[in-house]
Amino acid sequence: MSAIFSIAKNTFKETLRSRIFYAILALAVIALFGTTIFASLSLGQEAKIVTDFGLAGIYLFSIIISIFLGANLIYKEIEQRTIYIILSKAITKTEFIVGKFFGLSATLLVANLIMAAVYLPIVWYFSGSFSWIALLAIGMQFLETLIFIALATLFSTFTSPVAGSVYTLLVFVIGHSTGILPKYAEKTSPIIEKLYLAVYYIFPNLEKFNIRLEAANGLSVPPMLIFFAGAYGLIFIALFLMIAAVALTAQDL
């Protein structure tokens, strides 16, 4: 565990010293303040617009950070050969992968906290009360971006950052479409139906983490839905990290 913590701490330090991180974060903060302009243009829907656009902004910038930094996570270590010294110590490749994942996750958590610190007071100002559901929505989005970090980490063990980013974005698109696949599957031939169902089960259904609509309309979310989404997300994160560890272990460095 101490090795994982050391790797995580070092990765956190690395990403916090990255200029890209601050550039993306600065853009995110500007965009969050920008939502107030949209709100002022709407008629009586200010709180809804701010909540919806703000959450979408936080989501978008979290995805950008996780893909940009995640796609480089292991690849850079192998390319720059910093991994040689680290893995010659008493540390397994699995510990290394998990440590890197936690390090970047911590960075993303900081980014989400900063964005939330800007966003929630804006929502409060427009709606007149603190929006717990908006806070929960940020938490759910954060969980989804952890899946992207795990996925980007997996791709970065065997492919370049550009290819890794493209693959992760593909999973992003598929992941947000899988929810509708079972409905389509019924209307197609048996072979296509099986294919649709295979995609449905293999790829994470990312819509499970989307409660932006509920947040924007001030609706409640059943606690069980949150619990199952959390468990669902953790299973995919563990799975992707396990495959990443196997992929790195199989490699000669």
Next chain:
Amino acid sequence: MHKKELFNNIDYAMIELKKISKKFNRQAVIKNLSFKLKRGEVLGFLGPNGAGKTTTLKMITGLVGADRGTIEIAGLDSRDLKSRQHLGYMPEDPYFYEYLNGREFLIFIAELQKLEKTKRRKEADRLLQLVGLGKEMRKPIRDYSKGMRQRLGIAQALVGNPEILLLDEPLDGLDPIGRQEVKEILLKEKKKGKTILISSHILADIEELADRIAIVNHGQIIAIDPIKKFINKKQSLEKTFVEIINRDDKK
């Protein structure tokens, strides 16, 4: 004999490679390679470019897996993570995290070597002084020269005082003064009883450091003997090395 007694025995093999083979893209790069290093021994690992020196060192550290054969480090299988606590490895052209400074990097390595929290900073400072980077310890590594990086590479290999040092071209890129200083550090480690496997192209330096020489060519050891057998009044180590390689290439 008890394990501890065995370990302290001068004849105890700190590193033992038994019939190691490795292929990359179906091409054999290491062929049935075997050798032993006794406690306190310094073995100069020589060979032309692409002979398999770096791959052998990487196999000992576990960075590259052997297709066949076994590697033992201090009596432990090299796949056993505990074996790596006995090792200090400096790769060829070592690369570091550029955003850290020398001290931060060594503290990080001390954490990975599982040194006690209270000892990490002291160890980092001691080693930075030892390799002559005391004044530059707070300078970002991205501003280090090649020579400074080599010294930091040696310092990180020494973190935790491991019994075995694996050094891949440790004198590469150093100016004559730097080389002399690094050699002095290595000679001190040798005096302390460290087992050292050193790969280098600078044969004159190997002459000063090594007890034995192993010459590797095309993934095989073609000569392994005490250094005295390779040097005489008429012939330098370099000349003997070239002759042995040429003879082997003609076979």
